[in-house]
Structure formats: C-alpha cells, structure tokens
Amino acid sequence: MVAALDNPALRGIYAITDSHLLPDDRSLLGACETALEAGIALLQYRDKSADDALRWRQSDALAALCERHAVPLIINDDLALAQRLQQRWGASIGLHLGQEDARLSEARERLGGAAIIGATCYDSTRLATAAAQAGASYLAFGRFFASKTKPEASPARLSVLSEVATLGLPRVAIGGIDIDTAGQARAAGAEMLAVVHAIFGMPDIAGAVRALATAVDATAAVGQR
Incomplete structure (x- = not known):
C-alpha cells in the first residue's frame, strides 16, 4: 500500500483543478501541463459536473x-471514474474521497x-x-486559511497536523494555501500543500508553483537548523 512518509509522490505541492478557473479542455490541459513541468508532486482532477463524457x-x-511527467493523477470523489482510468493507465491513478463519498x-x-x-x-x-x-x-485537513475556492468551509486548527503525526501517514493542508501561508x-x-487558486488562478502558473516550492523548502531548511 502506498502510504509511507518517504514516498516522494506524497511530499510537495499538490495541485487541484477547478472547472471555473479552467473552463474548457484547452485551458485545463495547458495549465496542468505547465504545472507538471514546474514540478508539482500530485495532480487532482476535480469537476463536479454531471457531464460524464x-x-x-x-x-x-x-x-x-501525468504519465509523461511521472506524476500520479488523483480523481476527486468518483470511484467509478478512477477505476475506469486505472484499467487504462494502471496504478498511477488514485482517488480522493470526502466524508460523503464512497467508503x-x-x-x-x-x-x-x-x-x-x-x-x-x-x-x-x-x-x-x-x-x-x-x-x-494520506490524510487531508483544512481549511486552515481563508479560501477562495470554498469560502464557506469551516476553519481548522493547524495543531491538528501535529496531533495526527503518530498515525504515520502524509498530511495534506488545504484551504487558502498560497505564497503567504x-x-x-x-x-x-x-x-503536502494542496493548492487551487494560488496555482490555477495565477497568470504565471509555473512561477506560482516554483514560488510555493521555494516557500516550503525555506521552511524545511529553517526547521533543520
């Protein structure tokens, strides 16, 4: 099972698509390719529309x-879609589940x-x-900061991240993650830092990914001193 803290795919910037920011195939694929080239660790496809095709x-x-860049693709909340994709692309296809989704x-x-x-x-x-x-x-927590994607989401305590450290699974922070937070x-x-608007809402997507990664690296360097 892929769950170890030393799995490189489960560390770094986790980009999540948004159908409002990326409303068509061309903008979606172009933006995601740019983010992949800039070095994201994971990409999540999130589209809540009823258009199955x-x-x-x-x-x-x-x-x-994602296969070309050796980055796993995570499907949001749709087990059937993830399973169909996995049959075509293999174990590089994953799934993210909310509390109201499939078990x-x-x-x-x-x-x-x-x-x-x-x-x-x-x-x-x-x-x-x-x-x-x-x-x-992995375990995802948030929102920790004011979110443009889900402004109505209930706030979470940053301390919950340390409280679950003993579970031994990678922890994802989501909600208002940007260069300042x-x-x-x-x-x-x-x-991992899950990011929507601060990547796909930016005019320079590659620069946004690199700036976020730099902020993470700088924090890690301070912690190691």
Whole structure:
C-alpha cells in the first residue's frame, strides 16, 4: 500500500483543478501541463459536473500528461471514474474521497494496494484515525486559511497536523494555501500543500508553483537548523 512518509509522490505541492478557473479542455490541459513541468508532486482532477463524457475525456487526457511527467493523477470523489482510468493507465491513478463519498475500504478493495487514496478529515483526529485504519494513503485537513475556492468551509486548527503525526501517514493542508501561508502549513507538519487558486488562478502558473516550492523548502531548511 502506498502510504509511507518517504514516498516522494506524497511530499510537495499538490495541485487541484477547478472547472471555473479552467473552463474548457484547452485551458485545463495547458495549465496542468505547465504545472507538471514546474514540478508539482500530485495532480487532482476535480469537476463536479454531471457531464460524464466531458469528465472522461478530460481525465483521460490528464492521465496521459501525468504519465509523461511521472506524476500520479488523483480523481476527486468518483470511484467509478478512477477505476475506469486505472484499467487504462494502471496504478498511477488514485482517488480522493470526502466524508460523503464512497467508503474508503471499498475504494481500497477496488483500486488495489498500490493506488494512492486520500481522505478528507477536516479538523478531526477521529476521522483521520478511521481513514488510516481503512487504508488511506494520506490524510487531508483544512481549511486552515481563508479560501477562495470554498469560502464557506469551516476553519481548522493547524495543531491538528501535529496531533495526527503518530498515525504515520502524509498530511495534506488545504484551504487558502498560497505564497503567504505555505510556510505556516509546512511548519505545522504538512508534508503536502494542496493548492487551487494560488496555482490555477495565477497568470504565471509555473512561477506560482516554483514560488510555493521555494516557500516550503525555506521552511524545511529553517526547521533543520
């Protein structure tokens, strides 16, 4: 099972697409290719539309891009789509589940032990423990800061990241992560920083990815002194 803290795919910048910021195939694929070239660790495809043909077309094209850059593609909340893509592209296809989506244990059984499967845990050590026991590869917490993508989301405490350290799984910080907040989230214990607007809402996507990575590296360097 892909869950170890030393897995390089589960450290760094985790870019999440947004259908409002990237409204068509051309903008989506162009922006994601730029982010991949700039060095993101994971890419999540998130589209809540009911257009199954569009979602298959876009996710399949993103899987091809991710394969070229050796970066896992994570599908948001759609186990059936992830399984279909996995049959075509292999174990590099993963899944992220919220608390109202398919059961994590079922996803693990259907996608196999090598797939990256993440779980939304909000601000809860209880949810994190349950997700770890069900086979999660990483645990996502937030929102930690004011979010442009989900402004209505309940706030979370940065301290929850240290509280779940004993579970031994990579921790993802999400919600308002940008160049000003990335260092705080990393210093609090997040191995990955999930970013939407501060990458795909920026005019210079590659520069945004590199700036976020620099902020994370600088925080890590300070912590090692």
